[in-house]
Amino acid sequence: MNTTYDVIIVGGGVIGTSIAHYVSKTKKRVLVLEKNTIASGASSAAAGLLGVQAEWETYDPLYDLARKSLNMFSSLATELRETTGVDIGYREKGIYKVACTLKEERHLRQTMAWQQQAGEEAEWLTGEKLREREPSVSLDVIAAVYYPTDGHVLAPELTRAFMLSAARHGTDIREYTDVHRLLIEDKKVIGVETNHGTFYGEQVVVAAGAWSTPFLRLFDETYGTYPVKGVCIAVLSEQPLLDVPIFKEGFYIVPKPNGRYIIGATVIPRSFNQSVEVGDIAELLHKAKELVPKIEYATWDTAWAGLRPQSETNYLYIGKHDEIEGLYACTGHYRNGILLSPISGYMMAELLAGNESYNNLERRIHLGSTN
Ligand SMILES: Cc1cc2nc3c(=O)[nH]c(=O)nc-3n(C[C@H](O)[C@H](O)[C@H](O)COP(=O)(O)OP(=O)(O)OC[C@H]3O[C@@H](n4cnc5c(N)ncnc54)[C@H](O)[C@@H]3O)c2cc1C
Numbered sequence: 526m527n528t529t530y531d532v533i534i535v536g537g538g539v540i541g542t543s544i545a546h547y548v549s550k551t552k553k554r555v556l557v558l559e560k561n562t563i564a565s566g567a568s569s570a571a572a573g574l575l576g577v578q579a580e581w582e583t584y585d586p587l588y589d590l591a592r593k594s595l596n597m598f599s600s601l602a603t604e605l606r607e608t609t610g611v612d613i614g615y616r617e618k619g620i621y622k623v624a625c626t627l628k629e630e631r632h633l634r635q636t637m638a639w640q641q642q643a644g645e646e647a648e649w650l651t652g653e654k655l656r657e658r659e660p661s662v663s664l665d666v667i668a669a670v671y672y673p674t675d676g677h678v679l680a681p682e683l684t685r686a687f688m689l690s691a692a693r694h695g696t697d698i699r700e701y702t703d704v705h706r707l708l709i710e711d712k713k714v715i716g717v718e719t720n721h722g723t724f725y726g727e728q729v730v731v732a733a734g735a736w737s738t739p740f741l742r743l744f745d746e747t748y749g750t751y752p753v754k755g756v757c758i759a760v761l762s763e764q765p766l767l768d769v770p771i772f773k774e775g776f777y778i779v780p781k782p783n784g785r786y787i788i789g790a791t792v793i794p795r796s797f798n799q800s801v802e803v804g805d806i807a808e809l810l811h812k813a814k815e816l817v818p819k820i821e822y823a824t825w826d827t828a829w830a831g832l833r834p835q836s837e838t839n840y841l842y843i844g845k846h847d848e849i850e851g852l853y854a855c856t857g858h859y860r861n862g863i864l865l866s867p868i869s870g871y872m873m874a875e876l877l878a879g880n881e882s883y884n885n886l887e888r889r890i891h892l893g894s895t896n
Contacts, residue, residue, distance in 0.1 A: 530556040530697075532877055533717055533726035535704045535740065539568035539680065539862055540855055541732035542687035543870030548877055549694035556724060557688070557696060558717065560703035564684035566734045567862060570831020571680035572757060572779045572787045575864045578645055578672035579620040579772045582636050587841060587890045591861065594868035598676065601867055608693055611686035614679035614782060621655060621771045623662070623669040623816065629774075630668045637670045646673050661766045661819050669771075677770055677779055680863045687870070704733075707740060707852070714851040728877055731854040734834040734862075735797075737842075741854060744846055744886065750857050752832035754796040756805040757789035760823035767817065775860075776812050778820070785826060788813045799830040835859045843872055844886025853877065854886070 532548050534541045537559030549555045559565070574580075575598060577591045602615035624630040637647045648671040655669045656662050692698060699721065707729055708716045716725035731740040738749035762784050770779040779787045788809050806828055813820045836842065836857030846852035855873050858865050876883040 530554045530724065530726040532556070532728045532730065533558065533724055534730045534732055535717065536566075536731070536733035536737075536856075537563040537688065537698065537700070538566045538732065538734050539564070539684045539687065539866045540734070540858060540869055541730075542684050542691060543866040544730055544732060544855060544873045545691035545696045545870075546687040546694075547870040547874035549691045549696045551874060551878060553877070555691065555696040556726065557691065557698045558702045558704050558719060558724070559698070559700050562700045563688045563698065564681050567831045567833055568684045569681040570755065570757065570829055571863045572777060572789045573614070573678045573680040573683070573863055574620065574770060574772070574777060574779060575676045575678060576620050576672075576772060577675055577864065578640055578647065579622050579675050580861060580864075584639060584643065585891045590868050590890065591864055594865050595674065595676070597867040597871070598678065602678075605683075605686040605690055609686045609689035611682055611689060612679075613683045613686050615676060616678070617674070617676045618769045619671055619673040620675040620677075621650075621659070621669045621671055621769055623655070623666045623771055623773050625665045625667060625773070625815070627667075633668060633670050647671070648673065659767055659769065659771070661817050662771065663816055663818055665815060678863065679781065683863060683866065687866070707743065709743075709849055709852070712849055714849055726851075728851045728853060730873060730877070732856055734856060735832040737834065737854070737856045738837070741842065741856070743849065743852065744842075744854060747838055748842065749837035750834040751795050751837060752797050753835045753859065754793040754798065754830055754832055755790035755860075756801050756809065756828065756830045757787055758806055758809050758828040759785055759787050759826040760820065761785055761826050762820070762823040764819070764822070766819055766823070771816060773816065778813055778817060786820070786823065788820075794835070797832065799832065801828045801830050833859050834862070838889070840889035840891055841865075842886060842889065843869060843876075844884045844889075845876060847886075
């Protein structure tokens with residue numbers, strides 16, 4: 526295997542593999558280093574919601590990026606299927622955001638109003654109208670907004686497809702390779718030191734998710750990521766329960782192929798512990814039953830936890846180091862890294878090719894109201 530590269534990417538989650546996918550198409554020699562296995566971090570824990578309108582309750586600059594990223598999924602799904610044979614399970618059927626109290630209903634109307642003013646599509650539904658489309662939804666739901674352009678994907682498959690596509694374009698991928706430190710000489714990055722030796726590269730990108738802090742500190746002492754643990758569960762139902770995901774205050778039920786429903790997620794900041802507690806499962810099942818009572822008759826599938834990479838400064842880090850030549854970062858995507866993966870990979874490929882307009886470290890992008 527070659528040990529001198531144009532670009533070395535630290536981290537094999539959806540962000541690292543998306544960068545590898547886009548950069549490898551520019552004929553650069555790329556290496557992805559992953560301390561465990563590809564997609565072993567947050568990226569396979571995600572429910573895969575692509576909720577631009579469902580997630581953003583007020584406008585911020587990241588909204589525009591999220592919208593651009595969502596618009597990339599349709600052609601990306603086709604491209605990845607053709608290149609890798611992997612179906613990323615992209616569904617363009619929208620998301621329902623629901624309200625059970627008058628206060629929640631008022632809040633939904635306010636969010637819908639600014640989105641419609643911004644030219645976005647949104648449809649108001651009474652509880653009855655929603656139940657005509659989704660008969661299993663509880664009578665407790667009094668109103669909903671339908672966001673027809675939101676969607677969802679299979680997050681682990683998306684990451685795997687990015688990885689396979691990058692490999693087809695010549696990227697080397699090394700799993701179980703832990704990057705211990707970056708090698709910097711005369712204010713220029715020259716490679717990385719790992720548990721399997723040294724790898725040399727002209728450009729190094731930090732995409733290590735919740736574990737990025739030691740590398741981000743090279744940019745600024747205030748930069749860092751911290752983990753926000755999230756637990757999800759999955760159940761199986763032969764009887765269809767939902768056609769389209771429903772979303773309420775960060776909680777969601779997402780229908781997946783073969784009668785599988787992902788229910789998520791808990792929010793526990795600053796915990797690297799990835800165990801699933803019985804209380805987490807009880808909390809998620811309780812909320813799910815409130816929205817879809819028939820979920821009680823579903824059968825148990827599985828539960829898991831993952832660590833969302835939240836930014837210490839509340840800004841997404843996409844950019845290059847001011848002084849250390851060849852050093853880049855792309856991390857801090859918190860709860861929307863699956864949604865933001867195509868645009869992040871695309872922007873990093875442009876930036877690595879010298880397109881300075883994609884440097885967002887100086888005008889960092891605020892993570893917005895989803896925190
Ligand atoms: C429960 C849950 C539900 C979610 N649902 C959604 C959703 O519906 N929609 C959405 O858009 N987002 C969702 N997210 C968020 C999304 O999963 C993340 O934003 C995204 O996966 C972050 O990707 P990443 O590549 O930055 O991080 P990760 O996937 O964590 O990848 C980072 C990788 O870097 C590796 N690494 C770390 N340090 C080193 C090192 N020193 N050397 C080598 N490798 C290293 C790690 O092992 C890891 O594999 C969810 C997250 C969770 C936890």
